[in-house]
Amino acid sequence: MVVLKNGWVMTSAALVCFFITESAFAKPVMPVEDRQTNLEQVIIEALQDEYRSQAGYDSILEKYDTIPLFREMKESEGNHIVLLRGLVDKYNISYHDDFVVPAATSPATLQEAYKAAVSGEIDNIVMFEKLAERDGLPPDVKAVLQQLGDESRNHLIEFRRMLNSGR
Structure with a gap:
């Protein structure tokens, strides 16, 4: 007793x-402060990655501007940025577009461009999955991250198809 x-x-x-x-x-x-910090980190990391991806497609388009798939993917990255910017606004996250996007170099061959795109989409899928698993994220943020991961899976299918076609 x-x-x-x-x-x-x-x-x-x-x-x-x-x-x-x-x-x-x-x-x-x-704690609420940690959830907000986590939310900000997740959204900013995803947003910056989308800007980097868009810059990567820009560099590929400098050399291969006649390939519609790269143009479509650059447009898709722009749509992803709009989705994420909506979350930045909704959750009143302080963010500036003035971060430095590393310079991307154009691949030497079209096959190298497809390989780089395949690798980039695989990295995006992993990143979006990890970000969506973070604790304390609102359902709409998780949904956007899952949507972006699903779109990366679709992009991966297209790039693999082109890579395997030998075009």
């Missing part, structure tokens, strides 16, 4: 049950 600070008396069995319910089953709640 144990006497608690508040004067209650508990048997050892009740004490064990008390501690189990209080510790093992209590899900930790992320």
Whole structure:
């Protein structure tokens, strides 16, 4: 038998049950400030990646501007940016477009361009999956990240198809 600070008396069995319910089953709640920081990090990371992808397609289009698929993908990246900018506005995230996008170089051959695009889409799929798994994200943010991951899967299919066609 144990006497608690508040004067209650508990048997050892009740004490064990008390501690189990209080510790093992209590899900930790992320503080609001941490959730906001996490939300900001996730959205900004995704947004900056979309800008980098768009810049990558720009560099490919400098050399292969007659390939419609690259033009379509650049437009798609622009649509992704619009989606993410909507989240920036909705959640009042401080963000400026003046970050430096690393210069991308044009691949030497069309096959190298397709390989680079395949690699980039695989990286995007992994990134979007990891970002969507973060704790404390609102459902609409998770939905956008999942949508972008699904679109990257579709892009991957197209780029693999072109790569395998030998065109």
